[in-house]
Amino acid sequence: MSKKPVFTKPPNTLKQKVGDGGIPTYILKQCQDFLESNPVDFIPYARRFLNELEIIKGDIEAGKITDQKGAMNKIVNNIMQLKANGSMFHYQLISMISDVMLRFLDKVVKLDEDFVEIFGVYINVLDAILNQQLKGNSGRRGHILTQELHSACIRYYTKYNISY
Numbered sequence: 264m265s266k267k268p269v270f271t272k273p274p275n276t277l278k279q280k281v282g283d284g285g286i287p288t289y290i291l292k293q294c295q296d297f298l299e300s301n302p303v304d305f306i307p308y309a310r311r312f313l314n315e316l317e318i319i320k321g322d323i324e325a326g327k328i329t330d331q332k333g334a335m336n337k338i339v340n341n342i343m344q345l346k347a348n349g350s351m352f353h354y355q356l357i358s359m360i361s362d363v364m365l366r367f368l369d370k371v372v373k374l375d376e377d378f379v380e381i382f383g384v385y386i387n388v389l390d391a392i393l394n395q396q397l398k399g400n401s402g403r404r405g406h407i408l409t410q411e412l413h414s415a416c417i418r419y420y421t422k423y424n425i426s427y
Contacts, residue, residue, distance in 0.1 A: 298351060305352030306393050312341040313389050320382055323374050331374050338382075339368055345389070353398045356405040360388055360412055367416040370425050377422065381415045388412060 319334055319341075328334045342361050349357030364385045371378055388408050391397075397405065420427045 301352060303352065305348065305354055306396070308348065308352075309345060309354070309357065309389070309393055312345050313386065313393065315341050316382075316386055316389075320379060320386060323379055323382075328374060334374060335368065335371070339365065342368070342385075354392065355400040356392055356397055356408065357389065359400060359405065359409050360385065360392075363409060363412050363416065367419070370420065370427070372423050372425070377419055381412075381419060384412060384415055 316338065319328075319338055322328050323334065342364050346358050346361035346365060349355060349359075349361060364382075367381065391408075392401075400406075401408070417427065419425070
């Protein structure tokens with residue numbers, strides 16, 4: 264004699280507390296409209312992160328960094344802020360080059376001269392974007408800047424036999 268399986272459906276207590284539905288369309292539209300017309304000046308905000316990155320670069324060059332992992336965490340945190348906020352404030356190019364840099368940082372062997380050179384290029388590109396207020400992805404110029412940073416990373420990977 265075989266028993267038939269019994270299926271039990273547990274109560275969804277979260278759904279019972281919150282209910283059905285979602286976010287009304289008009290609220291989503293208001294949020295989107297605000298983001299598209301965001302009046303906040305991103306440049307001072309971005310400069311704060313850029314300045315922090317420049318200080319870390321200077322400390323690496325001066326041999327002041329004793330905790331490479333801690334320095335790397337600071338670098339990643341600052342670049343993540345730039346990547347996350349760049350597009351929201353209409354600076355997609357900052358998000359694009361920051362993405363390239365974050366992918367590079369995942370594979371960095373050590374904070375040496377080769378790293379500093381690529382890190383310096385990233386900082387210089389960021390500085391140029393902010394100085395020239397290059398909003399959007401900057402079309403062909405943006406693509407070239409992003410590609411050049413990516414090419415520098417590939418040369419690093421090749422030198423250190425890192426798969427990419």
